Amino acid sequence: DAGVTQSPTHLIKTRGQQVTLRCSPISGHKSVSWYQQVLGQGPQFIFQYYEKEERGRGNFPDRFSARQFPNYSSELNVNALLLGDSALYLCASRYRQGDYGYTFGSGTRLTVV
Amino acid sequence: AQSVTQLDSHVSVSEGTPVLLRCNYSSSYSPSLFWYVQHPNKGLQLLLKYTSAATLVKGINGFEAEFKKSETSFHLTKPSAHMSDAAEYFCVVSDPKDSGGGADGLTFGKGTHLIIQP
Numbered sequence: 001d002a003g004v005t006q007s008p009t010h011l012i013k014t015r016g017q018q019v020t021l022r023c024s025p026i027s028g029h030k031s032v033s034w035y036q037q038v039l040g041q042g043p044q045f046i047f048q049y050y051e052k053e054e055r056g057r058g059n060f061p062d063r064f065s066a067r068q069f070p071n072y073s074s075e076l077n078v079n080a081l082l083l084g085d086s087a088l089y090l091c092a093s094r095y096r097q098g099d100y101g102y103t104f105g106s107g108t109r110l111t112v113v
Numbered sequence: 114a115q116s117v118t119q120l121d122s123h124v125s126v127s128e129g130t131p132v133l134l135r136c137n138y139s140s141s142y143s144p145s146l147f148w149y150v151q152h153p154n155k156g157l158q159l160l161l162k163y164t165s166a167a168t169l170v171k172g173i174n175g176f177e178a179e180f181k182k183s184e185t186s187f188h189l190t191k192p193s194a195h196m197s198d199a200a201e202y203f204c205v206v207s208d209p210k211d212s213g214g215g216a217d218g219l220t221f222g223k224g225t226h227l228i229i230q231p
Contacts, residue, residue: 004156033219042203042221043157090156102219104149104157 002026004093004105012111013081021076021108025093029103031055032074034066035090037107043090049074050096078110086112115140115206119222127230132191134225136204139185145207146187148178151224152200160202163187174198199229 005024013019025032031050035043045058049068068074072093078085088107095101120135138144148160161172168180178189187204204222 035219040224042223043219044221045219092157102159106154106156 004091004103006089006091006105006108008108009106010109010111012113015081015083015112017081018077018079019081019110021078021089021091021110023074023076023091023093023105025072025074025091026103029093029095030072031094031096032068032072033092033094033102034074034076035092036060037088037090039087046076081112083112086110115144115220117204117206117220117222119202119204119225121225122223123226123228125228125230126194128196129193132189132194132198132227134189134202134204134227136187136189136222137185138187138204138206140206146178146180147205147207147219148172148176148187148189149203149205149221150200151203157203160189194227194229196229196231199227201226 004026007022011019023032033048034046036046037043046060046064047054047066048056052068063079066074066076076089088109090107091105092102116139118137124134126132138146143165146163149157150160151157160176161170161178163170163180169177171177176189176191178187180187189202201224203224206220
């Protein structure tokens with residue numbers, strides 16, 4: 001079985017641009033979460049989606065948005081990119097709420113110049 | 114509010130010697146605790162988890178951790194380090210609101226970089 005897959009693996013954008021990151025969860029997993037990991041820090045929670053509804057949001061500005069599709073894949077969108085948005089963006093999936101079996105993808109490395 | 118403190122940013126040990134990575138947590142509720150490992154340019158891999166069952170938790174690759182409520186600690190240990198253990202390790206606490214429909218709320222520590230000397 002494929003694990004959590006994220007695309008693209010690397011991305012370079014210019015300040016002010018918009019970016020869309022994609023995540024495909026493990027087959028059968030209905031919950032997807034997004035995390036931002038700045039270099040040298042632990043991941044920070046951005047969003048959680050379960051059954052296509054937003055179930056939680058971390059302390060991030062409204063420039064960050066996400067959605068989950070009927071096939072449970074997810075997109076993270078970031079508008080008006082800032083240099084400080086440069087980070088590794090991680091997606092994690094699990095079967096359902098309350099399940100502690102999170103599986104993380106390898107991430108998308110976003111560089112804003 | 115919950116928080117995690119990893120007491121060492123870097124730990125260096127010789128191959129074959131014991132490993133101790135220290136973690137203290139703060140939580141208003143009965144927490145769930147995890148250790149994750151991240152190798153360079155890789156995603157996060159779950160080593161072990163504590164979810165209010167046995168306080169001594171055994172994980173993969175010979176790692177184990179002991180939940181000590183009185184000390185609010187969840188230290189990670191391994192009897193004998195291997196070169197392949199060199200990586201970044203994260204202690205993580207889970208938001209109890211998560212059970213049944215709340216936010217995800219995984220809170221990560223800042224990480225401990227484990228260096229294995231030959």
